[in-house]
Amino acid sequence: MKILIDNGHGVNTKGKQSPDGRLREYAYAREIATRVMTELRGMGYNAERVVEEEQDVALSVRCKRVNDICKKVGTKNVLLVSIHNNAAGGDGKWHEARGFSSHVGMNASAKSKALAQYLWNEAILQGLKGNRCVPYAKYIAQNLAICRDTNCPAVLTENLFQDNKEDVDLLLSEEGKEKVTAVHVNAIVEFIKDYYG
Ligand SMILES: [Zn+2]
Structure with a gap:
């Protein structure tokens, strides 16, 4: 299996930060993506980041990078x-909503939905449910280009809220970073074991 980790947004993307500026989404997502990739590689998995650049890379370009790899090694x-x-x-401004959620495209495959559920289950195990309702299906279907326009199973994770004070404190702590990393590593490993034997 080739595990691709994308981080949305770039240093030049406007907004996308905590009200106090301590957390910037582009930097946080890159840090977690690197941790996830490094841990998976350490366990012998073939993991790679889709975006090496600090600048924003257009969604169409990111989707093409993913689909080129699908073409090369086989989408499955x-x-x-x-x-x-x-x-x-x-x-x-600061807001009340807290917690993790897992998102797929409107055209999501059964495998995308399953991977999203593994991720949400793992987030609950790590105590990252926050104060949001978890939908029965444990994924939220949305019109997301990175999921819609890529050929392989694809999930977008929203890792807590960058405009909730408690979430930002947790996200920026070493404990929080380890939890968010573990959500991805554990869910991906379990999903591969169960679906690809
Ligand atoms: Zn984002």
């Missing part, structure tokens, strides 16, 4: 997770 041998932080307001 690839999976993709895109790492983000959620936001309730986008108005530069």
